[in-house]
Amino acid sequence: MINKDHAKLPDKRPEQARRRLEAIGKIHNLPLPLLKEGLSTAIDSDRIPKELHNKSYHQTTTHLITNESEATAKPFDEANEQERALIKRHRYSLIDPHKDRLIALQQAASDNGILITIPPRTKLEKPINILSEYDTNGFTHILIIARNGSEATITRNIKERRGGDETGLICEAVEIIAEEHARITYNEAQDVSRRTAWYSQKKARAGPRAEVRWYSHVTGGSLTKQDTTTLLEGKDAKSASLATMLLAGEQHENSTTNAHHAAANTTTRMHAKAIIGGSARMLHRGLIDISEESPGAEGYQQGDALLTGTEAEADIIPQLEIKNADVACSHGATVGNIEEEDLFYLQSRGLDEERARDVIAEAFLISITAHAEEDEQWKEEILSIIKAQRGTT
Amino acid sequence: MTDKLIIKNLHVKAEDKELLKGVNLEVAQGEIVALMGPNGSGKTTLANAVMGRPGYTITKGSITYRGKDLEGLPPDERARLGLFLSFQHPAEIPGLRVDDFLRELRERKKGKKQGIAAFRSYVKSLMDKLDIDQGFLERYLNQGFSGGEKKRMEILQMALLEPSMAILDETDSGLDIDALKAVAAGVEALRSPTVGTLIITHYKRILDYLKPDKVAVLIDGRIVREGGPELVDKLEAEGYAWAGKQ
Numbered sequence: 001m002i003n004k005d006h007a008k009l010p011d012k013r014p015e016q017a018r019r020r021l022e023a024i025g026k027i028h029n030l031p032l033p034l035l036k037e038g039l040s041t042a043i044d045s046d047r048i049p050k051e052l053h054n055k056s057y058h059q060t061t062t063h064l065i066t067n068e069s070e071a072t073a074k075p076f077d078e079a080n081e082q083e084r085a086l087i088k089r090h091r092y093s094l095i096d097p098h099k100d101r102l103i104a105l106q107q108a109a110s111d112n113g114i115l116i117t118i119p120p121r122t123k124l125e126k127p128i129n130i131l132s133e134y135d136t137n138g139f140t141h142i143l144i145i146a147r148n149g150s151e152a153t154i155t156r157n158i159k160e161r162r163g164g165d166e167t168g169l170i171c172e173a174v175e176i177i178a179e180e181h182a183r184i185t186y187n188e189a190q191d192v193s194r195r196t197a198w199y200s201q202k203k204a205r206a207g208p209r210a211e212v213r214w215y216s217h218v219t220g221g222s223l224t225k226q227d228t229t230t231l232l233e234g235k236d237a238k239s240a241s242l243a244t245m246l247l248a249g250e251q252h253e254n255s256t257t258n259a260h261h262a263a264a265n266t267t268t269r270m271h272a273k274a275i276i277g278g279s280a281r282m283l284h285r286g287l288i289d290i291s292e293e294s295p296g297a298e299g300y301q302q303g304d305a306l307l308t309g310t311e312a313e314a315d316i317i318p319q320l321e322i323k324n325a326d327v328a329c330s331h332g333a334t335v336g337n338i339e340e341e342d343l344f345y346l347q348s349r350g351l352d353e354e355r356a357r358d359v360i361a362e363a364f365l366i367s368i369t370a371h372a373e374e375d376e377q378w379k380e381e382i383l384s385i386i387k388a389q390r391g392t393t
Numbered sequence: 394m395t396d397k398l399i400i401k402n403l404h405v406k407a408e409d410k411e412l413l414k415g416v417n418l419e420v421a422q423g424e425i426v427a428l429m430g431p432n433g434s435g436k437t438t439l440a441n442a443v444m445g446r447p448g449y450t451i452t453k454g455s456i457t458y459r460g461k462d463l464e465g466l467p468p469d470e471r472a473r474l475g476l477f478l479s480f481q482h483p484a485e486i487p488g489l490r491v492d493d494f495l496r497e498l499r500e501r502k503k504g505k506k507q508g509i510a511a512f513r514s515y516v517k518s519l520m521d522k523l524d525i526d527q528g529f530l531e532r533y534l535n536q537g538f539s540g541g542e543k544k545r546m547e548i549l550q551m552a553l554l555e556p557s558m559a560i561l562d563e564t565d566s567g568l569d570i571d572a573l574k575a576v577a578a579g580v581e582a583l584r585s586p587t588v589g590t591l592i593i594t595h596y597k598r599i600l601d602y603l604k605p606d607k608v609a610v611l612i613d614g615r616i617v618r619e620g621g622p623e624l625v626d627k628l629e630a631e632g633y634a635w636a637g638k639q
């Protein structure tokens with residue numbers, strides 16, 4: 001059964017608004033997110049609106065949720081008493097709301113969000129789809145609690161209705177708690193305005209034998225700042241973080257992907273692939289951190305950027321921190337241009353240069369699915385996200 | 394005006410090195426011409442120059458096809474004129490599915506959309522003829538293909554594109570006997586009075602299947618000999634040292 005939930009999330013309660021404004025006032029003591037950590041690629045932090053308190057953060061965000069009936073996916077303000085207790089307990093249980101100014105703003109300015117709970121041993125056949133549409137600046141918190149032995153895919157599309165020249169700010173937080181033997185796949189396609197700074201903090205905790213899989217596709221934003229972290233806390237827990245970026249014009253993107261291994265036989269796979277056109281810039285950092293408590297851990301990370309713009313820049317910095325001898329890890333990074341040989345090959349078959357470049361770029365992104373081969377459904381989801389957004393640049 | 398491929402006193406330079414030093418060669422429609430020559434003599438360079446590979450500059454002479462001077466034309470426009478090059482080392486494109494790619498080629502060739510079902514049955518019949526497993530349709534273009542599989546994929550693309558002038562750069566190298574027969578059958582199927590073929594090869598074997606009308610020998614960037622099929626036997630017996638002598 002399909003349950004469509006049209007949730008408008010304006011918060012009109014005046015006392016709450018005042019409380020928020022007060023909180024926002026205090027936030028300015030916190031530092032802005034760290035952006036200039038690249039080797040040579042400089043990400044422009046001025047793209048984060050400085051006068052945060054002067055912005056209007058009235059919530060005019062719509063979340064259209066389509067999901068199967070076994071799972072609960074609902075806006076925070078529609079939560080029942082039991083669910084409110086869950087939200088209270090788990091919200092910001094993984095993400096530190098004082099980490100920087102934006103996440104603090106996120107916490108202060110918004111009590112909106114979506115709670116998704118997957119009951120024990122429930123396996124959802126179809127993904128829960130969420131279309132998040134922002135009218136202007138906005139905040140969203142997604143809290144996913146996957147109980148023992150449950151399995152679900154959440155696929156989120158993030159869009160912005162606003163056009164025009166005004167710069168905007170969107171802050172998001174995603175927290176996933178995957179209990180024992182749960183398996184959560186979180187796919188996200190971000191296509192907000194090219195004038196908007198998009199800031200996203202994502203963090204998951206994987207219990208014993210649990211698996212957390214992230215996929216993110218970024219095409220929008222003047223500045224994208226995204227941090228994705230998985231805490232592998234249970235024995236045999238697994239994580240996968242796949243990311244694709246299709247940047248053009250003057251877009252800047254700064255992302256980090258982190259996996260912290262804190263239990264035996266935990267595994268991580270990370271792969272990011274980016275097409276960088278125009279004078280866009282990307283700075284990507286991956287970190288696999290393996291503690292002493294993780295014998296038998298395995299980590300793989302790779303980052304590849306294809307520069308298609310004459311002034312495009314990319315830095316990819318893979319990092320391993322291993323405090324245990326009994327592990328297997330590999331990492332690598334490539335930054336390059338379209339191979340003249342590939343271009344000539346396709347052109348010789350009748351594709352004009354522009355089309356040949358597009359085909360090569362799309363193929364480059366699509367080959368991320370090599371890491372989802374074992375799961376046809378995930379692979380198809382990733383493919384459809386890449387193909388749906390290819391026309392937008 | 395003639396429909397021939399005419400290479401006239403062609404001098405080609407790459408990275409400041411003169412690789413072709415005055416090549417003269419003609420391939421007429423309906424004709425099969427074999428081009429032989431030792432490693433590094435410039436055979437692939439010639440094929441690249443005809444197809445318009447960037448980095449290979451014509452410093453003197455010309456290449457014309459169907460009365461048109463090809464200099465400055467991008468490779469895709471040469472393809473549209475009817476030229477096709479089967480690569481000695483085809484590129485691998487991970488992420489590009491063979492079926493999607495072939496359908497796009499066919500659509501470009503035909504100038505209209507191809508229904509998925511109709512296209513599938515069409516391409517499957519071609520694959521049967523070339524003895525290519527249909528599982529290849531779901532794979533990424535040339536990724537992880539064996540040498541022989543890549544060559545068959547080249548011939549499949551040739552069959553789809555129906556060129557009027559095909560250059561096969563060592564398409565027969567590394568093929569087992571069955572694959573060689575399949576490739577020869579593919580070329581034969583395309584053969585018509587309006588199609589010309591230039592076969593670059595090191596071996597007599599393929600020329601037993603596809604009788605050349607003319608054989609040319611390229612050594613050090615120059616055509617040193619031209620003759621009939623009997624030249625192949627002579628080369629086999631005497632080697633290139635003989636061909637190079639005046």
Ligand SMILES: Nc1ncnc2c1ncn2[C@@H]1O[C@H](COP(=O)(O)OP(=O)(O)OP(=O)(O)O)[C@@H](O)[C@H]1O
Binds near residue numbers: 407434437439
């Ligand atoms: N882009 C290039 N830049 C510099 N030298 C090149 C370039 N392309 C080819 N060459 C050189 O030109 C010569 C001819 O190369 P080519 O590939 O045309 O030989 P070939 O006759 O096809 O040999 P084979 O039988 O081994 O395939 C070789 O010495 C090669 O190294």
Ligand SMILES: [Mg+2]
Binds near residue numbers: 437
């Ligand atoms: Mg060669």
